[in-house]
Amino acid sequence: MSSAPVALVTGAARGIGAAIATELAEAGFDVAIFDVIDAAATVESARKLGRNAISITGDVTVDADRKAALKQIESSFGRLDVLVNNAGVAPKVRADILEATEDSYDRVMGINLKGPYFLTQAAANWMVSRRRDGHDGFMCVVNISSSSAYAPSTGRGEYCISKAGVSMATKLWAARLAEFGINVYEIRPGIIATDMTSTVKEKYDKLIAGGITPIARWGLPQDIASAVRSCASGAFKFSTAEVFNVDGGFHLRIL
Numbered sequence: 001m002s003s004a005p006v007a008l009v010t011g012a013a014r015g016i017g018a019a020i021a022t023e024l025a026e027a028g029f030d031v032a033i034f035d036v037i038d039a040a041a042t043v044e045s046a047r048k049l050g051r052n053a054i055s056i057t058g059d060v061t062v063d064a065d066r067k068a069a070l071k072q073i074e075s076s077f078g079r080l081d082v083l084v085n086n087a088g089v090a091p092k093v094r095a096d097i098l099e100a101t102e103d104s105y106d107r108v109m110g111i112n113l114k115g116p117y118f119l120t121q122a123a124a125n126w127m128v129s130r131r132r133d134g135h136d137g138f139m140c141v142v143n144i145s146s147s148s149a150y151a152p153s154t155g156r157g158e159y160c161i162s163k164a165g166v167s168m169a170t171k172l173w174a175a176r177l178a179e180f181g182i183n184v185y186e187i188r189p190g191i192i193a194t195d196m197t198s199t200v201k202e203k204y205d206k207l208i209a210g211g212i213t214p215i216a217r218w219g220l221p222q223d224i225a226s227a228v229r230s231c232a233s234g235a236f237k238f239s240t241a242e243v244f245n246v247d248g249g250f251h252l253r254i255l
């Protein structure tokens with residue numbers, strides 16, 4: 001069994017997830033990456049930091065892939081301490097909710113909400129059984145939601161609904177897992193520079209220049225990774241279901 005704590009980070013081949021996995025490696029975690037695309041680069045950066053790392057190719061929406069991922073972590077590391085539900089997608093087309101399709105709704109809800117919900121269920125059952133077997137170390141789940149959990153964008157309703165669902169899932173799992181000493185946190189990124197936002201760069205450049213965020217800059221994947229590291233390292237042991245806005249103050253209402 002790995003002597004270091006082990007973190008599973010979904011969607012860590014690039015963007016926010018890659019920064020999270022690398023940051024956790026730096027914090028001393030061995031890391032498993034679960035992504036639909038190859039995550040060799042992230043594995044390489046974790047290994048350069050002296051940690052063990054594995055890449056598991058699979059889809060969070062597929063039950064067999066989720067189970068296979070956990071099995072692989074069990075055979076490679078023998079333990080799981082932290083689950084970071086980061087994988088997520090925007091709609092392929094930003095369509096007004098008067099026009100948007102059921103197919104896009106099902107795709108976004110499947111990847112952003114249903115997949116992570118059942119991955120959490122499977123990982124939580126493993127963590128609970130480790131606790132029952134006497135493991136007394138810190139364990140937690142970190143969900144990456146979005147400011148879209150509360151701020152409506154009528155051009156991507158399915159995304160907003162999926163992220164609002166992630167917020168409720170955070171509360172549900174926090175309530176259910178507290179008795180086992182497994183904490184659950186939600187990180188709510190604002191506008192972060194990644195592939196996901198590259199298609200709307202001009203729009204967000206203008207919004208930021210116009211003052212939409214009190215801290216007037218794009219967020220970086222590293223901003224989210226630092227917050228995840230704090231949660232995963234047990235800095236907030238007496239907090240669960242806590243929401244951390246990492247958004248340059250976007251959530252403030254200023255008069």
Ligand SMILES: NC(=O)c1ccc[n+]([C@@H]2O[C@H](COP(=O)([O-])OP(=O)(O)OC[C@H]3O[C@@H](n4cnc5c(N)ncnc54)[C@H](O)[C@@H]3O)[C@@H](O)[C@H]2O)c1
Binds near residue numbers: 037191
């Ligand atoms: N970029 C932002 O401004 C922003 C803001 C708020 C929230 N978020 C959230 O942060 C998370 C990461 O976003 P990002 O900006 O890094 O996006 P990204 O598109 O750069 O990366 C997403 C990763 O998830 C993986 N992925 C997609 N579908 C998957 C599936 N079915 N199974 C497994 N992996 C899958 C992709 O291959 C990719 O590696 C997402 O949940 C996103 O909703 C991003």
